[in-house]
Each structure stands twice: as C-alpha cells, then as structure tokens.
Amino acid sequence: xxxxxQNSPSLSVQEGRISILNCDYTNSMFDYFLWYKKYxxxxxxxxxxxxxxxxxxxxxxxxxxxxxxxxxxxxHIVPSQPGDSAVYFCAASDPGGGADGLTFGxxxxxxxxx
Amino acid sequence: xxxxxxxxxxQVLKTGQSMTLQCAQDMNHEYMxxxxxxxxxxxxxxxxxxxxxxxxxxxxxxGYNVSRSTTEDFPLRLLSAAPSxxxxxxxxxxxxxxxxxxxxxxxxxxxx
Numbered sequence: 001x002x003x004x005x006q007n008s009p010s011l012s013v014q015e016g017r018i019s020i021l022n023c024d025y026t027n028s029m030f031d032y033f034l035w036y037k038k039y040x041x042x043x044x045x046x047x048x049x050x051x052x053x054x055x056x057x058x059x060x061x062x063x064x065x066x067x068x069x070x071x072x073x074x075x076h077i078v079p080s081q082p083g084d085s086a087v088y089f090c091a092a093s094d095p096g097g098g099a100d101g102l103t104f105g106x107x108x109x110x111x112x113x114x
Numbered sequence: 115x116x117x118x119x120x121x122x123x124x125q126v127l128k129t130g131q132s133m134t135l136q137c138a139q140d141m142n143h144e145y146m147x148x149x150x151x152x153x154x155x156x157x158x159x160x161x162x163x164x165x166x167x168x169x170x171x172x173x174x175x176x177g178y179n180v181s182r183s184t185t186e187d188f189p190l191r192l193l194s195a196a197p198s199x200x201x202x203x204x205x206x207x208x209x210x211x212x213x214x215x216x217x218x219x220x221x222x223x224x225x226x
C-alpha cells in the first residue's frame with residue numbers, strides 16, 4: 001500500500017513557464033515532507049522541505065505548498081529552466097512512527113522544453 | 115567535507131557471489147540508511163541505523179546484511195547475490211532520524 005503517491009510519472013513544461021509537481025499521502029502521522037531532485041547516474045539531492053505546522057515554504061524559484069486536510073503537497077518551480085529537467089521525488093517522515101526513515105513516492109520525470 | 119561517499123560505482127556479480135557495498139559519511143550523522151531504486155518503484159528502504167552498534171530492517175531487507183561499528187561507516191553486504199538484486203543502491207545519512215537525509219552518488223549493481 002503506497003503511502004506517498006506521485007500520480008504523474010512524467011510532466012513536460014515549456015522553459016520559462018511554471019512547473020507544478022503533485023504528491024498525495026495517506027498516513028496522517030506524516031509531519032515532515034521533502035522534495036528531492038535526481039539527475040541520471042547521480043544520487044538524489046535535497047531540494048526543499050516543509051513541516052506540517054506550515055502550509056508554504058519558499059526557496060528562490062522553488063515553493064512547496066502543503067494542504068494537510070487534503071493530504072496533498074505540491075512543488076512549484078517558476079520560472080522553469082532547462083537544468084530543472086530531472087526526476088523529482090516526494091518524501092515524507094513520521095518521526096513518531098519509528099526510525100525507518102523517509103517514505104518516498106515513485107517520482108515524476110520533469111522535462112523542460114526549450 | 116566529502117558528504118556521503120559510496121564505492122564501488124558499478125559492479126557486476128554472478129549469481130551466488132557475495133560482496134560488500136561501502137558507504138561512509140564525514141558529517142558526524144547519527145542516522146544512516148540504504149535504499150534501492152528500481153524502475154517504477156521509487157526508493158525502497160533496505161536497512162537503517164540510528165547510531166553506532168544499532169541497525170534495523172527496512173521495507174526490503176531480505177538478502178542483505180548491515181553493520182555499524184563506527185559512526186562514519188555503514189556497509190551493506192549481499193550474502194548470495196541473485197538477479198533480483200540488480201538495482202541501483204543509495205546510501206543516505208541525516209543528523210538524526212526523521213530529518214533531511216543526504217544521499218551518496220549510488221552503486222549500480224548487475225547480477226547475472
């Protein structure tokens with residue numbers, strides 16, 4: 001049973017436009033959420049995170065929104081750049097549920113078109 | 115500060131062989147973990163450790179062993195390699211469990 005779901009395996013966006021990547025979760029005990037970016041043949045790199053006490057966190061071109069009632073978070077990238085083409089993983093943590101780390105979604109492959 | 119390092123980058127094994135994937139971090143992180151990434155499956159947790167001398171199983175532990183004799187190192191051992199273990203393996207660490215994890219560059223393993 002997938003606790004973190006990224007329902008779009010891929011997303012194509014024109015350069016300069018906004019990219020919106022979505023993530024849904026089922027475990028109401030998750031209280032810390034992260035986005036990772038992964039290029040081919042490299043390890044995932046941390047991008048941005050949000051705690052459940054917030055509904056928005058911004059870092060430059062990247063903003064993460066959290067809707068706890070809907071158990072939904074999204075990553076907005078604006079404006080999108082060619083270097084943003086990568087696989088993006090959503091991850092969640094339940095610190096009270098044990099030390100078994102992060103639960104990851106399956107990823108969304110973002111393609112920025114020139 | 116090298117962060118999280120992994121060796122080797124690529125390895126080919128025959129079914130039944132054993133090997134150890136190395137992972138080290140120089141950030142004095144308490145928490146370390148191993149994931150495997152398979153196409154369409156995302157990242158799945160194999161084993162983790164909350165500190166030296168303490169390890170536990172994750173989602174997919176079968177066929178793998180770990181130990182944590184020092185804070186810095188967290189090797190992953192394949193006891194008898196199987197084709198189903200063909201995957202990309204990532205090691206990660208964080209200051210404490212539940213916090214942001216930082217990943218190594220990965221080891222690509224092919225089991226024939």
